[in-house]
């Protein structure tokens with residue numbers, strides 16, 4: 001799944017679960033990552049290319065732009081929220097598993113103990129659609145983003 005749905009869902013959880021405390025927000029956001037990964041989804045271009053292959057500048061640029069746009073959208077809500085830290089912690093929690101397990105530049109850590117098990121665990125939830133039904137994989141993420149934005153608008 002792309003970064004933006006994970007970031008926004010985490011932030012939405014932060015907005016709703018803020019009274020439970022930041023550790024709870026973080027844990028719920030991490031769980032939301034796995035729940036979202038089960039949905040049929042497309043991944044960013046870097047995840048669709050085997051690690052051994054070289055990435056094109058366009059692939060890298062598109063991924064950076066996607067992540068930056070997600071951060072910009074969530075920043076808008078963080079700055080107008082009465083619980084900005086909860087939103088930020090939720091956004092971070094929503095992305096944490098991918099930050100550990102899916103960044104091409106340190107995918108090598110998947111070979112290390114604990115990270116290897118984390119990767120195997122993460123893969124169990126992978127509902128990525130890589131060939132057909134790509135439109136479904138895009139639609140699910142669009143719906144997740146819309147729901148998260150609605151929750152953020154109503155809780156800030």
Ligand SMILES: [Zn+2]
Nearest residue numbers: 001037097098
């Ligand atoms: Zn993931």
